[in-house]
Amino acid sequence: MAVDIPTFASTQISLLAAELQAEVDETSMLVSLHSPSALQRAGVALTNLAVLSQRTGLGGKTVVELGPDGAFSSSGDLPEHGIRSGDIVLLAEQPAASGKKREVKELERKGVKGVVTRVGRQALGVAVGEDGEGEVVGGDRRVWIVKLADEVTWKRMNGTMEKMAKMAEGEYSYFMRVLFGLTTPSPVPEDLSKDEEVGEGKIKWFDTSLNESQKDAIRFALKSQEIALIHGPPGTGKTHTLIELILQLLALNPNSRILVCGPSNISVDNIVERLSPHKIPLIRLGHPARLLPSVLNHSLDVLTRTSEAGAIVKDVRAEMDAKQASIRKTRSGKERKAIYADLKELRKEYRQREKKCVSDLVAKSKVVLATLHGSGGYQLRDEKFDVVIIDEASQALEAQCWVALLSAKKAICAGDHLQLPPTIKSLNSSSSSKTSSKTSSTSGEKKTAKTKKDTAASSTPPTIPKGATLETTLFDRLLSLHGPKIKRMLTTQYRMHESIMRFPSDELYEGKLIAAEGVKARLLNQLPDVRDVDETREPLIFIDTQGGDFPEKTEDEEEEEEKKKKGVTKRSLYGDSKRNEGEAMLVREHVRCLVEDGGVRAEDVAVVSPYNAQLALLAPLKEQYPGIELGSVDGFQGREKEAVIVTLVRSNSDGEVGFLAEKRRLNVAMTRPKRSLTVIGDSETVKKGSKFLKKWMEFLEENADLRYPDLASLTAAAAAAAKA
Ligand SMILES: Nc1ncnc2c1ncn2[C@@H]1O[C@H](COP(=O)(O)OP(=O)(O)OP(=O)(O)O)[C@@H](O)[C@H]1O
Numbered sequence: 001m002a003v004d005i006p007t008f009a010s011t012q013i014s015l016l017a018a019e020l021q022a023e024v025d026e027t028s029m030l031v032s033l034h035s036p037s038a039l040q041r042a043g044v045a046l047t048n049l050a051v052l053s054q055r056t057g058l059g060g061k062t063v064v065e066l067g068p069d070g071a072f073s074s075s076g077d078l079p080e081h082g083i084r085s086g087d088i089v090l091l092a093e094q095p096a097a098s099g100k101k102r103e104v105k106e107l108e109r110k111g112v113k114g115v116v117t118r119v120g121r122q123a124l125g126v127a128v129g130e131d132g133e134g135e136v137v138g139g140d141r142r143v144w145i146v147k148l149a150d151e152v153t154w155k156r157m158n159g160t161m162e163k164m165a166k167m168a169e170g171e172y173s174y175f176m177r178v179l180f181g182l183t184t185p186s187p188v189p190e191d192l193s194k195d196e197e198v199g200e201g202k203i204k205w206f207d208t209s210l211n212e213s214q215k216d217a218i219r220f221a222l223k224s225q226e227i228a229l230i231h232g233p234p235g236t237g238k239t240h241t242l243i244e245l246i247l248q249l250l251a252l253n254p255n256s257r258i259l260v261c262g263p264s265n266i267s268v269d270n271i272v273e274r275l276s277p278h279k280i281p282l283i284r285l286g287h288p289a290r291l292l293p294s295v296l297n298h299s300l301d302v303l304t305r306t307s308e309a310g311a312i313v314k315d316v317r318a319e320m321d322a323k324q325a326s327i328r329k330t331r332s333g334k335e336r337k338a339i340y341a342d343l344k345e346l347r348k349e350y351r352q353r354e355k356k357c358v359s360d361l362v363a364k365s366k367v368v369l370a371t372l373h374g375s376g377g378y379q380l381r382d383e384k385f386d387v388v389i390i391d392e393a394s395q396a397l398e399a400q401c402w403v404a405l406l407s408a409k410k411a412i413c414a415g416d417h418l419q420l421p422p423t424i425k426s427l428n429s430s431s432s433s434k435t436s437s438k439t440s441s442t443s444g445e446k447k448t449a450k451t452k453k454d455t456a457a458s459s460t461p462p463t464i465p466k467g468a469t470l471e472t473t474l475f476d477r478l479l480s481l482h483g484p485k486i487k488r489m490l491t492t493q494y495r496m497h498e499s500i501m502r503f504p505s506d507e508l509y510e511g512k513l514i515a516a517e518g519v520k521a522r523l524l525n526q527l528p529d530v531r532d533v534d535e536t537r538e539p540l541i542f543i544d545t546q547g548g549d550f551p552e553k554t555e556d557e558e559e560e561e562e563k564k565k566k567g568v569t570k571r572s573l574y575g576d577s578k579r580n581e582g583e584a585m586l587v588r589e590h591v592r593c594l595v596e597d598g599g600v601r602a603e604d605v606a607v608v609s610p611y612n613a614q615l616a617l618l619a620p621l622k623e624q625y626p627g628i629e630l631g632s633v634d635g636f637q638g639r640e641k642e643a644v645i646v647t648l649v650r651s652n653s654d655g656e657v658g659f660l661a662e663k664r665r666l667n668v669a670m671t672r673p674k675r676s677l678t679v680i681g682d683s684e685t686v687k688k689g690s691k692f693l694k695k696w697m698e699f700l701e702e703n704a705d706l707r708y709p710d711l712a713s714l715t716a717a718a719a720a721a722a723k724a
Pocket residue numbers: 209210211214232233234235236237238239240241494495638639
């Protein structure tokens with residue numbers, strides 16, 4: 001069905017506003033209710049830090065280097081935390097852990113906002129903005145950082161939507177009209193199996209190892225006029241295909257200009273790394289400190305420094321650095337003030353010179369790479385592209401995609417709509433209950449009733465049309481708009497053992513996946529130094545906890561008891577997250593078998609669960625087996641491991657499965673391993689959750705190495721192990 005562009009844009013504006021509000025409210029609620037150390041455990045803060053140094057970084061910003069305060073870390077390492085580079089944070093003096101209520105506004109007044117530029121084991125960098133702000137956090141005071149809502153990204157999306165809402169019909173490009181169903185895509189021949197069909201001559205493949213489905217997708221994408229979707233199920237080489245596609249686009253038309261985007265820095269860097277050996281003029285936009293070191297040589301910032309045009313820019317930067325350094329030595333307030341004033345002037349000059357240099361460099365590049373929101377920066381303001389390529393498009397908000405797409409004549413989107421969509425925090429009242437059960441928060445879980453109420457109370461909710469949700473991605477919308485004729489699917493997967501692939505292939509990908517020769521029979525026991533034991537010999541193990549001996553627990557129930565004892569009234573940070581102590585015991589035992597008996601490296605093992613409370617319960621495994629990874633399903637999307645243990649947690653007499661019912665979440669969980677998938681769960685409970693879950697349990701019963709654990713002997717073994 002055609003979509004009215006102004007209506008689409010205004011709906012997006014409302015949805016985005018609600019999303020930003022939910023994010024802001026979530027931070028406020030967490031900060032006001034919990035101590036700094038509890039916030040750190042929840043992954044939204046990093047405490048007990050000292051300022052190690054300050055220097056002038058990118059775009060003339062001050063980068064504050066932070067490390068653990070000596071009094072709190074004997075090793076010099078930062079504690080476990082959830083801060084990632086690119087996060088927007090507040091850097092402030094750390095408040096006392098007292099029960100006094102804190103307000104974000106008050107913290108914001110006392111601290112400075114910045115972007116995390118680099119996260120290391122022992123230190124992290126935060127780029128702060130305005131003149132003199134570094135001063136606020138200087139000295140020997142103990143500081144902390146708290147994650148804030150990302151308003152910059154939000155502003156870019158909002159700006160794009162406002163632009164679209166205001167466009168007159170005559171301004172819509174043919175491309176836009178196709179993407180909103182106001183017209184149909186130009187037809188592409190059904191059969192593109194011959195290389196001659198594309199362009200003038202026969203395609204000469206740069207990568208001769210491409211499989212047929214990859215070649216087919218490339219031919220299709222080259223031939224399409226407005227839109228092509230490349231559907232890449234897990235491990236099928238989406239990025240691999242995009243690299244060849246970019247090279248072919250340039251081979252076909254050496255004058256074309258291509259913009260390549262993804263929702264995250266890592267998705268973009270991944271392409272830069274693989275594209276750079278091909279020696280085409282490319283440039284990577286974005287905050288250099290957020291980029292992979294291997295990508296830096298293509299970063300605009302580095303090029304502005306190393307290129308000829310950059311020489312003048314460099315002089316100003318050196319002067320700024322010298323000034324910055326002199327601040328620390330100055331005692332007099334008056335002198336400092338004068339230095340800040342100078343710095344302000346220098347920054348202005350720096351920006352002007354940089355701008356000129358940047359536009360020269362961008363104009364020279366055939367391929368420009370940036371995150372979707374990064375493509376909305378001043379560097380690309382008036383640039384037009386022949387083709388915009390979006391990787392991981394099914395993980396991006398549609399509004400985010402349009403930041404890049406407004407400059408396009410044609411788009412090629414790669415993704416997999418059968419894995420998880422982007423994380424949404426707002427639960428607008430018009431979303432169906434089905435939608436809200438899919439919705440996940442930072443902690444990867446459904447919001448508690450309390451949070452929802454808080455969100456509603458603190459803001460006037462914008463009006464949102466019924467059924468509209470940010471979860472509908474561009475990929476989803478285009479597929480339902482134009483159908484499969486605008487899509488090609490990659491079918492050979494290079495990750496999983498055939499037995500691991502079977503179920504997701506049959507149930508979600510029409511049985512079309514093929515395991516590549518090299519991976520289809522790979523087992524753990526073929527890895528160097530791995531011994532042949534039961535746990536390393538089987539690609540698929542199901543430890544079935546049915547029978548009621550391994551019940552789930554809700555965090556709140558336990559906290560409720562604790563609270564009563566202590567007379568505390570705080571809510572749990574994990575909301576109503578579930579955990580399952582019995583399953584946790586089974587996980588520990590299985591890890592022990594893999595690592596100690598089987599000789600599998602801890603780095604090759606991951607434990608994945610949809611429930612954060614379960615992961616919190618298992619956290620000590622990280623000390624016992626350094627290198628092992630514990631992660632939420634949502635957080636593990638895009639990753640792979642030799643061995644993956646999935647703990648499903650849910651076990652109750654009502655057959656309640658919560659957000660296990662989301663197929664896409666399970667799909668992600670079961671497609672992470674290469675050689676070994678172990679599922680731990682209560683088949684009786686899980687079967688009641690949905691048709692899909694029932695089929696999965698039956699599949700495991702028939703095809704996996706089945707185990708029925710005995711709680712008594714497990715408890716005895718655990719006690720013995722603890723003693724030892
Ligand atoms: N034609 C091919 N021949 C051999 N190996 C391939 C081929 N295509 C992809 N691969 C390999 O498959 C793996 C996955 O490829 P890539 O990283 O491009 O996949 P992706 O689809 O982007 O990943 P994900 O499934 O995580 O989204 C890589 O190790 C890649 O080298």
